[in-house]
Amino acid sequence: MSTIIRLFNITKVYQMGEEEVHALQGVNLEIKKNEYVAIMGPSGSGKSTLMNIIGCLDTPTAGLYELNGTNVSEMNDNQLAKIRNKEIGFVFQTFNLLARSDVLHNVELPLIYGGFSSAERKRLAKEAIERVGLSDRMHHKPNELSGGQRQRVAIARALVTNPSILLADEPTGNLDSRTGEEIMGLFDMLHQQGNTIIVVTHEEEIAAHAHRMVRIRDGKVERDEMVKHRRIAKSIVTS
Amino acid sequence: MESREIISIALSAIRANKLRSALTLLGIVVGVFSIIGVMTAVRVLQNSIESGLSNLGAHTFQIQKMPMMSSRREWLQALKRKDITYEQAQTVAERITLAQYVGIEGWQGGATIQRPTGEKTNPNVSVAGETPEGIPTNNWTIKEGRSITENDLLHSYAVALLASEVEKKLFPRGGAVGSEIKINNRRYTVVGTFEPKGASLGGSSDNFVAIPLTTFLEHFGKQRSLNIMVKAKSAEVYEECLEETRLLLRTLRKVPPGQEDDFYIFSNDSLIETFNEFTFYVKLGVGFISFISLLAAGVGIMNIMLVSVTERTKEIGIRKAVGARRSNILSQFITEAIVLCQMGGLFGIGLGIIGGNLAALAFSIPPVIPIDWALIGFLLCSAIGIVFGVYPAWKAANLDPIDALRYE
Ligand SMILES: Nc1ncnc2c1ncn2[C@@H]1O[C@H](COP(=O)(O)OP(=O)(O)OP(=O)(O)O)[C@@H](O)[C@H]1O
Ligand SMILES: [Mg+2]
Numbered sequence: 001m002s003t004i005i006r007l008f009n010i011t012k013v014y015q016m017g018e019e020e021v022h023a024l025q026g027v028n029l030e031i032k033k034n035e036y037v038a039i040m041g042p043s044g045s046g047k048s049t050l051m052n053i054i055g056c057l058d059t060p061t062a063g064l065y066e067l068n069g070t071n072v073s074e075m076n077d078n079q080l081a082k083i084r085n086k087e088i089g090f091v092f093q094t095f096n097l098l099a100r101s102d103v104l105h106n107v108e109l110p111l112i113y114g115g116f117s118s119a120e121r122k123r124l125a126k127e128a129i130e131r132v133g134l135s136d137r138m139h140h141k142p143n144e145l146s147g148g149q150r151q152r153v154a155i156a157r158a159l160v161t162n163p164s165i166l167l168a169d170e171p172t173g174n175l176d177s178r179t180g181e182e183i184m185g186l187f188d189m190l191h192q193q194g195n196t197i198i199v200v201t202h203e204e205e206i207a208a209h210a211h212r213m214v215r216i217r218d219g220k221v222e223r224d225e226m227v228k229h230r231r232i233a234k235s236i237v238t239s
Numbered sequence: 240m241e242s243r244e245i246i247s248i249a250l251s252a253i254r255a256n257k258l259r260s261a262l263t264l265l266g267i268v269v270g271v272f273s274i275i276g277v278m279t280a281v282r283v284l285q286n287s288i289e290s291g292l293s294n295l296g297a298h299t300f301q302i303q304k305m306p307m308m309s310s311r312r313e314w315l316q317a318l319k320r321k322d323i324t325y326e327q328a329q330t331v332a333e334r335i336t337l338a339q340y341v342g343i344e345g346w347q348g349g350a351t352i353q354r355p356t357g358e359k360t361n362p363n364v365s366v367a368g369e370t371p372e373g374i375p376t377n378n379w380t381i382k383e384g385r386s387i388t389e390n391d392l393l394h395s396y397a398v399a400l401l402a403s404e405v406e407k408k409l410f411p412r413g414g415a416v417g418s419e420i421k422i423n424n425r426r427y428t429v430v431g432t433f434e435p436k437g438a439s440l441g442g443s444s445d446n447f448v449a450i451p452l453t454t455f456l457e458h459f460g461k462q463r464s465l466n467i468m469v470k471a472k473s474a475e476v477y478e479e480c481l482e483e484t485r486l487l488l489r490t491l492r493k494v495p496p497g498q499e500d501d502f503y504i505f506s507n508d509s510l511i512e513t514f515n516e517f518t519f520y521v522k523l524g525v526g527f528i529s530f531i532s533l534l535a536a537g538v539g540i541m542n543i544m545l546v547s548v549t550e551r552t553k554e555i556g557i558r559k560a561v562g563a564r565r566s567n568i569l570s571q572f573i574t575e576a577i578v579l580c581q582m583g584g585l586f587g588i589g590l591g592i593i594g595g596n597l598a599a600l601a602f603s604i605p606p607v608i609p610i611d612w613a614l615i616g617f618l619l620c621s622a623i624g625i626v627f628g629v630y631p632a633w634k635a636a637n638l639d640p641i642d643a644l645r646y647e
Contacts, residue, residue, distance in 0.1 A: 057641045084559070084562045096553075112244055157561065
């Protein structure tokens with residue numbers, strides 16, 4: 001399997017007035033295609049910071065980040081936007097949906113910036129919505145949906161461009177355990193279909209769905225190991 | 240990204256804040272309304288004056304003591320001048336060589352015309368005392384009966400010709416010619432009627448009667464200034480004819496050389512010129528005020544757009560996170576500002592055209608739609624949208640995606 005993500009000695013320093021916050025202090029990580037990785041660690045250890053850098057939403061203070069063999073730090077704004085649009089599907093802990101738009105439009109959004117025609121957009125978006133089992137909620141606004149349903153919309157949006165990497169920062173953090181299990185079932189399925197998946201979580205059960213577990217502490221990789229007893233979601237989502 | 244998509248995003252953002260958008264629009268509406276309203280009104284008046292002038296007849300000019308359109312000061316100064324007397328006018332008519340006709344007339348407003356049977360006009364009919372030549376120089380055409388003759392003039396006969404409005408009022412079923420009427424309680428015989436001319440500003444409408452000038456002077460008094468209307472022999476000698484008349488009258492009125500004329504000469508050109516001079520300052524003033532109000536409106540737009548960008552920081556973050564480029568965000572917000580301004584502009588143009596045409600209604604002349612000014616107004620609004628939308632849009636476009644997403 002080919003390496004898709006390669007991080008060399010990544011550091012991230014936040015300047016807070018006089019004080020410097022070292023969120024990441026030399027992270028080295030390699031992730032191969034179709035790997036299923038869980039990132040764990042205590043609160044404030046730098047997990048979200050790392051995810052944002054991998055997702056090209058944020059830039060490291062120092063270090064090298066290669067995505068598909070290309071140096072990300074050398075890319076300009078438009079190239080980064082294109083990567084975010086085509087290569088990466090990001091699922092946020094807080095959903096981050098457009099409040100004023102319905103499910104269909106939210107899922108369409110990446111396709112709008114990807115330059116798809118209107119008809120093509122509708123087709124792909126409906127397909128993605130179907131995959132997360134929300135076809136009957138197509139024209140609901142986010143505030144008319146349950147937390148789990150919103151997260152599924154966010155996943156559909158992340159999937160709609162068929163990205164090579166799916167990043168999820170605590171995708172179940174705001175959900176009850178049953179709904180969380182549903183979402184993880186969806187991730188398992190996506191992994192089986194060949195996606196590369198990275199999930200941030202602080203719940204062992206969630207992490208147990210992955211093949212590999214990376215533990216972060218104080219901005220450094222503390223442990224990087226394969227999961228011995230993999231857990232497969234019992235209920236593959238049905239709505 | 241298609242422009243249709245950008246516009247639909249802009250429209251939905253505007254719709255989401257209806258009241259705020261409407262209030263922001265108001266400034267633009269007022270600014271554009273005042274521009275379009277005044278330009279429409281000016282054009283209405285211009286049309287009316289031009290049509291009034293064309294009624295004067297070809298290569299004809301008119302001389303009178305008072306100016307047509309002037310400042311109050313000029314008007315008061317003109318009041319002090321000597322009247323143009325019947326004798327002066329007659330002398331001009333005798334000596335002039337390049338004229339086809341010289342008409343002499345006097346006007347009196349506020350007359351009441353009455354039939355013995357009781358039908359009566361409002362006390363707002365104008366009475367024109369005319370020489371026979373005054374009928375063609377005024378471009379009046381006889382519908383029925385006859386015109387004023389030298390004989391009428393010589394004997395000061397009490398005969399009258401009715402313009403269409405008066406005729407309609409007094410003789411709705413026809414039969415005016417030969418009937419008796421009273422003008423301010425003096426008896427006249429109707430000998431003819433005029434074809435309708437249509438209303439016009441500055442010229443006469445169809446609400447008048449014409450009587451022989453000598454009769455007029457007896458009836459309404461000799462202490463008045465008369466108008467001289469001269470129709471040149473041809474268009475070629477028009478300028479020469481005008482100059483000849485001017486010199487003749489200066490000699491008669493003993494105007495010393497070097498001093499300006501103590502009378503006004505109106506030709507089609509000079510009237511239009513005077514009108515344009517007058518409207519130029521109106522346009523300039525209104526243009527300036529509108530510009531200021533549009534500037535203020537633009538600042539308002541910018542303010543609202545800045546608020547909007549701040550409010551929607553999270554939205555911008557989301558859009559960037561799923562792949563929006565800087566240019567996408569930039570065009571989204573500029574488009575929103577432009578669409579907002581254009582909506583205001585369209586409202587303003589609509590109201591302005593309606594408002595300006597109230598003038599047309601007042602003078603009962605056909606309304607005008609100033610396409611050119613509507614276009615200018617529309618483009619101006621778009622320009623304001625761009626100018627004042629660029630900075631907020633630029634701010635939005637340059638937000639860092641992760642900072643924008645974290646914004647609460
Ligand atoms: N924008 C910022 N400005 C300053 N400091 C920041 C910023 N973002 C994160 N930090 C700091 O960086 C460190 C790592 O934060 P990060 O959000 O990556 O933690 P995390 O591992 O995701 O924690 P959690 O599990 O609570 O989400 C924290 O100490 C945090 O205070
Ligand atoms: Mg976090």
